[in-house]
Amino acid sequence: KAGVTQTPRYLIKTRGQQVTLSCSPISGHRSVSWYQQTPGQGLQFLFEYFSETQRNKGNFPGRFSGRQFSNSRSEMNVSTLELGDSALYLCASSLEVEQFFGPGTRLTVL
């Protein structure tokens, strides 16, 4: 079975721009979660989608949003980028308890 895929792997943006990251879960997995990883704050939960509905949300500003499509693929969007948004963004898909992580998208904001 193919693993979780994330595109793009690397991204460079400037302050004020917006960005969209994509995640394709493992076939059959209906839950997709997003995490932000930074050296200062570590791994933080952004949100989780299940069957196209946001089921859980972390403590991030409204500039961070996401959605899930009927095929379980998910996207997250960050608007009005700030320097502090530079991070590794990880997507994870789940069937039951276990979460399977993708390789991440490295976002650099200049």
Added chain:
Amino acid sequence: AQSVTQLGSHVSVSEGALVLLRCNYSSSVPPYLFWYVQYPNQGLQLLLKYTTGATLVKGINGFEAEFKKSETSFHLTKPSAHMSDAAEYFCAVSPGPNDYKLSFGAGTTVTVRA
């Protein structure tokens, strides 16, 4: 609310020596506990998990962990370190079934000396 504390941000061990990574959690409900490993420029890989049942959990690559409710701990061990164990390790907790929000510890970087 759940939280995780990993004691020691860096651990250095000799090849063949015991690896011990410490994790303590706080949770208002019986938690699900996980250990993940991250190699440079990669995502997270699950080493092992505890949900219910046997408190000694065996995972991949020779790792195991023991859930001790009285000590609110879930320490990770491996009897004999290998060079390939050099990576960053994360302990995580989730509230339980159907709640996939993971709360992670700050991570422990393991260095293996030849």
